[in-house]
Amino acid sequence: MNRDSLIQKWLDNNLSPEERKAFEQLEDYNILIQMQETLMSFKAPEFSVDKNYEELKPKLQIKKSQQNWLKPLLRLAAVLAICFSVYYYTTTLDTKFDTQIANRTDIELPDNSEVVLNSNSSLVFNESNWSKNRTVTLNGEAFFKVAKGEKFDVVTESGTVSVLGTQFNVKQRINYFEVVCYEGLVGVKTKEEYVKLHPGESIKIIDGKLLADEKETATQPSWLRGESNFKETPLKHVIAELENYYNLDITVDDADKMRVFTGSFTHKNLDLALQSITIPLNLSYSKSGTSIVLKRE
Amino acid sequence: MNQPLQDHICNEQLFERLYKKHSKNLHDFLYYKFGDRLNPRDKVQDAFIKLWQNCGKIAPDKAKSFLFTTANNLMLNAAAHQKVVLKFEKLPQKTATNQSPEFILQEKEYHKKLQNALANLTEAQRVAFLMNRVEGKRFKEIAAILDISTKAVEKRIYGALKKLREDIEGL
Numbered sequence: 001m002n003r004d005s006l007i008q009k010w011l012d013n014n015l016s017p018e019e020r021k022a023f024e025q026l027e028d029y030n031i032l033i034q035m036q037e038t039l040m041s042f043k044a045p046e047f048s049v050d051k052n053y054e055e056l057k058p059k060l061q062i063k064k065s066q067q068n069w070l071k072p073l074l075r076l077a078a079v080l081a082i083c084f085s086v087y088y089y090t091t092t093l094d095t096k097f098d099t100q101i102a103n104r105t106d107i108e109l110p111d112n113s114e115v116v117l118n119s120n121s122s123l124v125f126n127e128s129n130w131s132k133n134r135t136v137t138l139n140g141e142a143f144f145k146v147a148k149g150e151k152f153d154v155v156t157e158s159g160t161v162s163v164l165g166t167q168f169n170v171k172q173r174i175n176y177f178e179v180v181c182y183e184g185l186v187g188v189k190t191k192e193e194y195v196k197l198h199p200g201e202s203i204k205i206i207d208g209k210l211l212a213d214e215k216e217t218a219t220q221p222s223w224l225r226g227e228s229n230f231k232e233t234p235l236k237h238v239i240a241e242l243e244n245y246y247n248l249d250i251t252v253d254d255a256d257k258m259r260v261f262t263g264s265f266t267h268k269n270l271d272l273a274l275q276s277i278t279i280p281l282n283l284s285y286s287k288s289g290t291s292i293v294l295k296r297e
Numbered sequence: 298m299n300q301p302l303q304d305h306i307c308n309e310q311l312f313e314r315l316y317k318k319h320s321k322n323l324h325d326f327l328y329y330k331f332g333d334r335l336n337p338r339d340k341v342q343d344a345f346i347k348l349w350q351n352c353g354k355i356a357p358d359k360a361k362s363f364l365f366t367t368a369n370n371l372m373l374n375a376a377a378h379q380k381v382v383l384k385f386e387k388l389p390q391k392t393a394t395n396q397s398p399e400f401i402l403q404e405k406e407y408h409k410k411l412q413n414a415l416a417n418l419t420e421a422q423r424v425a426f427l428m429n430r431v432e433g434k435r436f437k438e439i440a441a442i443l444d445i446s447t448k449a450v451e452k453r454i455y456g457a458l459k460k461l462r463e464d465i466e467g468l
Binding site: 007008011012013014028031034035036038039040041042043044045047049050052053055056059060 | 312313316317320321324325328329333337338341342345346349407408411412415427429430431432433435436451454455458461462465
């Protein structure tokens with residue numbers, strides 16, 4: 001056993017009894033022991049684990065509770081703020097319905113009033129204040145079954161229709177405005193005048209001219225049954241209406257667009273619909289792709 | 298001690314166990330490395346407070362190295378790094394009182410020499426050496442505390458011993 005490895009073992013507190021004897025025989029034994037004894041005076045001050053932990057504890061609580069409180073609270077507040085703003089935004093937002101060509105939608109309003117929105121039309125209303133302000137904005141054609149309640153307004157470009165609880169049809173297309181009352185009482189206010197419609201009465205303004213109309217006997221607008229009905233209506237409005245049901249581009253070649261048409265066409269069969277319009281007017285039509293040309297026979 | 302599979306230490310019992318396991322070793326480590334001038338006890342407490350504040354981010358098996366690194370940095374930040382002056386306390390207590398004044402003087406002188414020699418060791422050597430000699434820790438235990446190999450501990454301690462003897466005898 002050499003000197004170095006004995007010292008190593010001594011350092012590691014790992015001497016066997018024999019090795020210890022050998023170690024004690026070493027010439028530097030006394031020097032090492034003297035150093036060892038003196039070194040003990042450099043011992044680190046007593047660190048009382050339990051006492052120090054008790055001292056630490058209250059400090060931990062403060063720091064921890066600060067963290068525990070504030071951060072989740074701020075997070076919660078942020079989430080709530082976002083929820084509230086989304087809620088506020090969505091409830092005050094206008095609700096909008098759109099229909100494409102040859103489509104229609106049944107809409108139930110917040111007070112259970114029913115609206116059937118005809119093709120190529122849009123209806124906008126605001127749900128948030130519905131019980132006090134029953135106003136819808138209409139662009140196109142729709143049939144209304146209004147539940148009893150406060151005044152119900154249908155705002156269109158051509159005029160406002162106000163009612164109390166009734167069934168009526170509003171049709172507002174380019175240069176064409178028609179209101180038919182089926183039940184109850186409807187007030188129609190246009191730029192020029194204010195008209196009250198009783199059941200069966202209608203008002204029609206075409207190209208700015210007010211047209212007197214016969215009594216309506218049907219209980220529902222014909223388009224709800226998949227048909228469009230016309231009485232002495234200029235051809236161009238009939239064609240415009242046709243384009244609302246069929247995705248087509250219709251041009252009228254050397255035929256009188258202002259000629260009046262009385263009759264109806266179906267929404268379900270293009271050829272049948274074209275025939276219903278062209279035959280009574282002595283016209284013919286030719287089809288190529290999505291464009292159709294009407295000609296005099 | 299096997300820790301359960303947890304990814305954080307935000308649990309008071311677990312934290313207390315960590316404190317009991319590491320606080321004394323950490324304190325001794327700081328003391329032998331930096332002396333008592335910078336109040337190692339406070340640094341231990343601060344390091345544990347920091348550990349608690351970050352408890353959610355630290356896995357149990359990383360706690361020890363977090364504590365040692367944090368405490369070490371706290372020490373380094375506490376004062377610009379100066380030459381360590383170890384103000385070790387109390388002289389060796391001798392039970393025998395019938396010693397000649399000359400002997401006592403010699404003894405005092407030796408103590409002073411040893412103190413200077415210790416201050417001249419590298420920090421790494423001093424920490425390992427005093428943990429071994431004064432705290433009576435085996436090489437293996439020191440290796441675990443300092444996260445180094447047993448061989449490295451052995452080298453540091455043996456190197457420290459050699460250097461101390463040279464210093465004391467050379468003067």
